[in-house]
Amino acid sequence: MAIAAWRLAQRSCPSYLQVISFPVVQLHMNRAAMTASQKDFENAMNQVKLLKKDPGNEVKLKLYALYKQATEGPCNMPKPGVFDLINKAKWDAWNTLGSLPKETARQNYVDLVSSLSSSLESSSQVEPGTDRKSTGYETLMVTSEDGITKITLNRPAKKNAINVEMYHEIMRALKAASKDDSSITVLTGNGDYYSSGNDLTNFTDIPPGGVEEKAKNSAILLREFVGCFIDFPKPLIAVVNGPAVGISVTILGLFDAVYASDRATFHTPFSHLGQSPEGCSSYTFLKIMGPAKATEMLVFGKKLTAGEACAQGLVTAVFPDSTFQKEVWTRLKAFAKLPPNAMRISKEVIRNREKEKLHAVNAEECSVLQERWLSDECMNAVVNFLSRKSKL
Numbered sequence: 001m002a003i004a005a006w007r008l009a010q011r012s013c014p015s016y017l018q019v020i021s022f023p024v025v026q027l028h029m030n031r032a033a034m035t036a037s038q039k040d041f042e043n044a045m046n047q048v049k050l051l052k053k054d055p056g057n058e059v060k061l062k063l064y065a066l067y068k069q070a071t072e073g074p075c076n077m078p079k080p081g082v083f084d085l086i087n088k089a090k091w092d093a094w095n096t097l098g099s100l101p102k103e104t105a106r107q108n109y110v111d112l113v114s115s116l117s118s119s120l121e122s123s124s125q126v127e128p129g130t131d132r133k134s135t136g137y138e139t140l141m142v143t144s145e146d147g148i149t150k151i152t153l154n155r156p157a158k159k160n161a162i163n164v165e166m167y168h169e170i171m172r173a174l175k176a177a178s179k180d181d182s183s184i185t186v187l188t189g190n191g192d193y194y195s196s197g198n199d200l201t202n203f204t205d206i207p208p209g210g211v212e213e214k215a216k217n218s219a220i221l222l223r224e225f226v227g228c229f230i231d232f233p234k235p236l237i238a239v240v241n242g243p244a245v246g247i248s249v250t251i252l253g254l255f256d257a258v259y260a261s262d263r264a265t266f267h268t269p270f271s272h273l274g275q276s277p278e279g280c281s282s283y284t285f286l287k288i289m290g291p292a293k294a295t296e297m298l299v300f301g302k303k304l305t306a307g308e309a310c311a312q313g314l315v316t317a318v319f320p321d322s323t324f325q326k327e328v329w330t331r332l333k334a335f336a337k338l339p340p341n342a343m344r345i346s347k348e349v350i351r352n353r354e355k356e357k358l359h360a361v362n363a364e365e366c367s368v369l370q371e372r373w374l375s376d377e378c379m380n381a382v383v384n385f386l387s388r389k390s391k392l
């Protein structure tokens with residue numbers, strides 16, 4: 001019956017909405033089963049129908065996958081054959097979401113539609129000749145609502161690995177958030193991971209100057225990236241929805257609060273990768289958890305559970321995954337109602353005492369890493385990952 005309704009909807013919808021028309025139809029069939037928190041979801045479904053521009057196949061597949069996950073849970077359909085291209089793409093998109101909880105999928109669906117509506121709205125207001133892409137993001141979803149700017153890492157199929165484009169987009173989003181009228185800024189991840197850290201394929205794009213130039217450019221990029229977190233003026237909060245690796249963990253020491261799902265883990269396997277600590281963790285982690293525990297993480301690569309990370313002071317609070325989004329966002333919305341200038345000034349007082357030190361640590365970590373990236377230990381680790389010989 002659902003398939004028949006989908007086919008019917010495909011005939012009556014503009015062609016660009018065909019991939020997403022199935023969820024729209026099915027939502028109406030499931031209306032009776034809706035709970036109160038489904039209201040935003042329903043509104044988002046209606047917003048999708050009103051889009052005047054084709055959001056592109058990639059986005060439509062994301063919407064489809066999030067809808068299916070939100071309403072049916074993890075994909076357990078048989079994988080379509082290789083020649084059944086459309087259904088295989090849909091199956092892949094859904095299956096990629098793994099065990100993402102239904103509530104998270106529903107929230108992500110609403111966020112995606114909201115970012116889509118605002119980016120399509122703003123692109124329709126762009127003056128002729130202006131670069132439309134400059135207002136949008138390829139690797140992030142950025143929304144601003146209820147005094148909160150939310151930056152979502154959005155490469156779920158790659159476990160939100162941070163590629164060069166994402167480093168630049170995060171910096172751009174942070175700069176915009178520092179000037180917008182929101183009170184607090186949140187960083188989170190889409191899908192089952194918070195982030196798997198640096199995208200190891202970043203190391204494969206070698207410029208004409210060879211690996212030395214690559215290492216130098218990467219160190220400059222990393223220093224600028226971490227610098228944005230050191231200097232960020234408003235309360236910055238991490239909503240760690242799943243496992244976090246590498247740089248996505250180390251920069252947590254520069255956040256003002258870190259809320260984690262009990263599914264999250266915290267892993268800094270630098271020695272395994274022939275690398276060394278960054279994100280100011282060689283300073284912040286020692287201050288937060290003391291040298292013994294920091295060494296276990298940063299030198300021996302011990303992976304912490306969310307509970308352990310909380311006990312060691314890296315995480316502010318842990319919530320059961322089933323209620324994580326609800327509990328965290330209730331708390332964040334309350335924070336966002338506090339007087340914004342008082343929060344900004346309090347952060348300034350706390351951070352200013354440390355700023356110079358943090359920038360010096362950042363510079364030193366980047367210069368050590370620049371050398372490390374040229375080492376056989378590091379190159380072998382990257383080659384082993386890329387040739388599928390190793391995983392964490």
Ligand SMILES: CCCCC/C=C/C(=O)SCCNC(=O)CCNC(=O)[C@H](O)C(C)(C)COP(=O)(O)OP(=O)(O)OC[C@H]1O[C@@H](n2cnc3c(N)ncnc32)[C@H](O)[C@@H]1OP(=O)(O)O
Binds near residue numbers: 199246391
């Ligand atoms: C320029 C500044 C540099 C700053 C210095 C930063 C340092 C760090 O961040 S060090 C940490 C680097 N990260 C890693 O070493 C993680 C590598 N990834 C893994 O070990 C695994 O992918 C996993 C444990 C994170 C997840 O395993 P699993 O659940 O089995 O999922 P898959 O491996 O199948 O991953 C799906 C898909 O995503 C790709 N991917 C995941 N992480 C990364 C990554 N960090 N870099 C590049 N690609 C990544 C993975 O290759 C799969 O891709 P497809 O095969 O194309 O589906």
